[in-house]
Amino acid sequence: MPxxxxxxxxxxxxxxxxxxxxxLVVLVAGFLVGAWGQSARVPIAVIAGIALIMLAIGGFLIExxxxxxxxx
Numbered sequence: 200m201p202x203x204x205x206x207x208x209x210x211x212x213x214x215x216x217x218x219x220x221x222x223l224v225v226l227v228a229g230f231l232v233g234a235w236g237q238s239a240r241v242p243i244a245v246i247a248g249i250a251l252i253m254l255a256i257g258g259f260l261i262e263x264x265x266x267x268x269x270x271x
Contacts, residue, residue, distance in 0.1 A: 225255035 233248020235241075 202251045219259075222255045225251055225258070229253075229255060 216221030229248045231248070232251060233245050236244025236246075236248055
């Protein structure tokens, strides 16, 4: 079971759900591309899916800095 203190970290780092949407769209697209590549046995699609997932995570971390512990 996730720790309640850390469960809200994703939403605490952004102000609204619309701030999260671009990252969630890229993340879901990465999982879909990677899953399709795995099932179709297309290694480049799996690599592209992983790259999209990493891009979404990296973009989120860059935009939100240190997350909820930022100074105002």
